[in-house]
Amino acid sequence: MGISKELLEILVCPKCKNEIRLTEQEDGLICDHCRLLYEIKDDIPIMLVEEAKPVNP
Amino acid sequence: MSVPKPPDPAKLVMSVFMKEKPLFEPLFPLLETIGGPVDLVSRWLDFDFTSYYHKEMGHPLFRRILAFKPLVNQADLADIKQATNDVEQRFVRDNQRRINIDPGYLLPSRFVLATGKDYAHRIYIGKHIYADLTLMYIHKQFVPLDWTYPDYRSTDILRFLEQVRDKYQLDLKAQKAQTKRNHP
Numbered sequence: 001m002g003i004s005k006e007l008l009e010i011l012v013c014p015k016c017k018n019e020i021r022l023t024e025q026e027d028g029l030i031c032d033h034c035r036l037l038y039e040i041k042d043d044i045p046i047m048l049v050e051e052a053k054p055v056n057p
Numbered sequence: 058m059s060v061p062k063p064p065d066p067a068k069l070v071m072s073v074f075m076k077e078k079p080l081f082e083p084l085f086p087l088l089e090t091i092g093g094p095v096d097l098v099s100r101w102l103d104f105d106f107t108s109y110y111h112k113e114m115g116h117p118l119f120r121r122i123l124a125f126k127p128l129v130n131q132a133d134l135a136d137i138k139q140a141t142n143d144v145e146q147r148f149v150r151d152n153q154r155r156i157n158i159d160p161g162y163l164l165p166s167r168f169v170l171a172t173g174k175d176y177a178h179r180i181y182i183g184k185h186i187y188a189d190l191t192l193m194y195i196h197k198q199f200v201p202l203d204w205t206y207p208d209y210r211s212t213d214i215l216r217f218l219e220q221v222r223d224k225y226q227l228d229l230k231a232q233k234a235q236t237k238r239n240h241p
Contacts, residue, residue, distance in 0.1 A: 006216050012100045017081070017121075019100070044223050048096050048126060 003029075003040060013038075015049045030055055066128035066232065067162035068225035070218070071141065074104040074120035075156045080148060081121065084156060087147070091140045092125035092160075097224060099123070099217050106207040113153050122214065124163075124221040128228060134162060135186040138171035161191065163221055165229075168192040168199060168209075178204050194222065 003022065013020050013031035020029040020038070029038040029045050036052040038045050046052075069092045073084065078101065089095060104110075104118035111118075129137065141158040148156045161170035170189045172179065179187035191209050192199040199218055201210045208214060 004216070006212075007220050010099050010102075010213055010217050011220075012098050014095050014098045017098060017100075042227065044220075044227055046096075047098070048094060050094070 003043060003045060011045065011047065014047050015052075064131050065164060065229060067131050067164050068221060068228070069125040069127070069129045069137065070161050070163050070168070070221060071123050071125075072120060072159040072161075073123070073156060074110075074114075074118045076115040076118055077155060078119055080156055084144070084148070087144050088123065088141075088158070089125075091137060091144070092123075092129070093127035094125065095123045096126040097122075097124040097217070097221055099213070102211075102213055104208065106211075110157065114155060114157065120208075122217055124224065126228070128225075128232060129162060131162060131164075132182075134160070134169070134171045134188060135182045135184040138173070138186045139184055142173075163218065163225055165222065165226060166194050168194075168218055170209075176204070178202075192218065 003026070008022060011020060011029070012018060013034055013036065015036065016031060016033045018031060018033045020031050023030055023037070028040055030036070035055045037055050038047050038052050071088060071092065073081070075081065099122040101119045101121060104120040137160045141160050145154055145156055145158055148154070159170055161168060168191050170191045172187050172189050173185060175187055179189050182188045190202065191205050192201055199215050
C-alpha cells in the first residue's frame with residue numbers, strides 16, 4: 001500500500017521539524033537537513049530520532 | 058455482571074497552537090518532559106477555524122500536532138492536562154497566553170480531548186478537567202460527532218490521527234507481547 005502523499009505532506013522531521021522526503025525505494029523517509037533516515041515498517045514510518053539512521057552524504 | 062478489567066494504555070496526542078512559531082523550540086522539550094519522546098510531528102497547520110483566541114493570543118495562529126511514543130494510562134489524562142496548563146503558564150506574558158496546549162489520547166475506537174470547559178457532552182474526570190469524546194473510529198476512519206470542533210473535522214488532522222492510530226496499534230501489539238513474555 002505504501003505511505004500516502006497526503007501523510008508525507010503533513011509529517012515533519014521530529015528533530016529539526018523540517019520537511020522530509022520519501023526514499024526512492026519508498027522504504028524510508030529522509031530529512032535532508034539532519035541527514036537522517038526514518039525507516040518505514042509495515043507502511044508505518046518510525047519517526048523516532050533515536051531509531052533513525054544516519055544518511056551518508 | 059460484567060467483570061471489570063484494566064483499560065488499554067492509550068496514545069498521548071497534543072495539539073499546540075501559537076502566533077509566534079519560534080516559541081515551539083523551547084516548548085518542545087517541556088512537552089517531552091510530560092509525555093516522553095515524540096514519535097510523530099505534523100507540519101505547521103493554519104489554525105483559522107475560529108476567532109475565539111484572537112483577542113488573547115493574536116493572529117494568525119499556527120498549529121502542530123504531536124504524538125508521543127510512550128503509551129499512557131487513560132486515568133492520567135487530568136494530570137496531563139494540569140501539567141500542560143502549567144507549561145502554558147510559563148509562556149504567559151502580560152496576563153495573556155501565548156501558547157495553547159490541548160492534550161488528548163487516542164484508542165483504537167476513539168480520540169478523546171481533555172478540557173477545562175464543562176458542557177453537556179463532557180464527562181468530569183477529576184481535578185477540574187473534563188473528557189470530550191471528539192472522534193469515533195468507524196468503518197476504517199475517524200468520524201466527527203455533532204459537537205466536534207471544526208478543526209478536528211479537517212482532512213489534515215483526520216489523516217494525521219489515522220496515522221497515529223496505525224502507529225499506536227503497532228506499539229500496543231508490541232507492548233502486549235512484552236507483557237505476555239514477562240508474565241506468561
